Amino acid sequence: GQNIDQPTEMTATEGAIVQINCTYQTSGFNGLFWYQQHAGEAPTFLSYNVLDGLEEKGRFSSFLSRSKGYSYLLLKELQMKDSASYLCAVSVRRGTDKLIFGTGTRLQVFP
């Protein structure tokens, strides 16, 4: 089966750095995504990793280790607007691609 795990909740202070971890066990791995989702809204794309290593995009970075089934999302210089749920999602391919989501991590940023 497919299994994607993340911490349920995290808290951090404005201006700080936070790392959200994701571990996965899936078949047909075809890339890993991170999405941000504010309450009541649709997920928005943050990052995509298909090869091992770090992808940096402004205040957000994402890391992937395929051999370990592990990824993390790093958020720097936290802002209040970063309070949201962060979803780790793995693309699996069996014929066509489909995106399987982890349980999501709710991040609260405090002043």
Place this chain on the structure above:
Amino acid sequence: DAMVIQNPRYQVTQFGKPVTLSCSQTLNHNVMYWYQQKSSQAPKLLFHYYDKDFNNEADTPDNFQSRRPNTSFCFLDIRSPGLGDAAMYLCATSSYGTDRYGYTFGSGTRLTVV
């Protein structure tokens, strides 16, 4: 702008009364997905279409059906909604093969069952 549009944004239906949610896209993507997301949970894939080929998830209840009359439109039909079907329903699209731009999501339809 090219996008994925879901209508309506909010839908209230009566217990047991059939309801249809709609999704349209201007991206000309081959694949369209329907996800169900309950409060504080991750989106759960219900089914997807690759062109006209329908792919159902093994644990999707028979109560949920889908239609894709053409590339642009996809519908989610709930034949007899129960209270447990209250959720946000998300439509997403992708071109064939995962690419670095990810899947494009619509704004979702929040379904309330009364």
